[in-house]
Amino acid sequence: METKFDKKGNALVVSVNGRLDAITAPDFETECSKRINQGELFLIADFAELEYISSAGLRSVLQIAKKLRQSKGNINFCCLSSMVENVFSISGFTTMFSIHDSLDKALLDYER
Amino acid sequence: MDTLRLPATMEHLERFRSYVLGKAENWGLAPDMLFKIELVLEELLTNVINYAYAGDDGGEVEVGCCLADDSTFHLSIRDWGKPFDPLARQDPDITQGINERGIGGLGIHLVRRMADQVTYQREADGNVLNVYFQIPRECIIST
Numbered sequence: 001m002e003t004k005f006d007k008k009g010n011a012l013v014v015s016v017n018g019r020l021d022a023i024t025a026p027d028f029e030t031e032c033s034k035r036i037n038q039g040e041l042f043l044i045a046d047f048a049e050l051e052y053i054s055s056a057g058l059r060s061v062l063q064i065a066k067k068l069r070q071s072k073g074n075i076n077f078c079c080l081s082s083m084v085e086n087v088f089s090i091s092g093f094t095t096m097f098s099i100h101d102s103l104d105k106a107l108l109d110y111e112r
Numbered sequence: 113m114d115t116l117r118l119p120a121t122m123e124h125l126e127r128f129r130s131y132v133l134g135k136a137e138n139w140g141l142a143p144d145m146l147f148k149i150e151l152v153l154e155e156l157l158t159n160v161i162n163y164a165y166a167g168d169d170g171g172e173v174e175v176g177c178c179l180a181d182d183s184t185f186h187l188s189i190r191d192w193g194k195p196f197d198p199l200a201r202q203d204p205d206i207t208q209g210i211n212e213r214g215i216g217g218l219g220i221h222l223v224r225r226m227a228d229q230v231t232y233q234r235e236a237d238g239n240v241l242n243v244y245f246q247i248p249r250e251c252i253i254s255t
Contacts, residue, residue, distance in 0.1 A: 022158045054154045055219035090225045092206025
């Protein structure tokens with residue numbers, strides 16, 4: 001799993017390449033937490049290259065969202081594969097979060 | 113049923129994963145099915161590591177799988193840890209908001225939704241989970 005961070009306006013886009021499972025999810029959470037501690041408030045998780053997510057990945061996503069909420073920030077998501085979207089949907093994450101089919105739409109979400 | 117028995121540690125997740133997925137691929141299961149099987153395997157193995165053995169070193173876990181008939185994939189997971197029935201766990205409330213949502217319980221919720229049948233038995237010296245996946249005709253690429 002690799003993460004790449006890209007600042008676009010107010011938002012920080014985190015692109016995840018690979019898998020968010022019991023092995024890699026803690027790294028993802030640590031990487032994002034570091035950026036949040038540095039003052040980032042608006043994250044966009046670009047999951048275009050995310051191949052797989054398990055409950056460990058969902059837990060890291062939820063922890064990041066909770067941390068952002070504490071500082072009045074937010075996280076939204078874009079470009080989920082059907083597998084990842086299915087797991088999000090079963091877990092109630094599609095109603096809890098804003099999910100977009102493109103990065104542009106996810107960025108617009110923060111401009112409104 | 114062919115089985116693979118290894119120490120129950122996170123380092124061995126990948127070995128179990130390639131063992132089960134290798135067989136499932138050989139049996140011609142489509143990516144959709146492979147994904148469900150992979151997810152269920154990870155969730156149940158991490159439960160064994162985190163709860164049945166709860167950080168103890170030295171415990172082992174045995175994973176087996178077979179095609180039960182033309183349309184059922186059978187996955188079996190056995191450990192020798194303390195009694196732990198993941199199915200006894202209540203499903204999380206998936207309608208709660210970000211602040212209210214607890215972080216536990218999602219794994220077994222996913223297992224229940226991905227598999228067609230899951231059974232737990234406490235045997236004399238360990239826990240046995242049997243998981244069954246119905247294979248839709250269109251999910252068999254070649255047999």
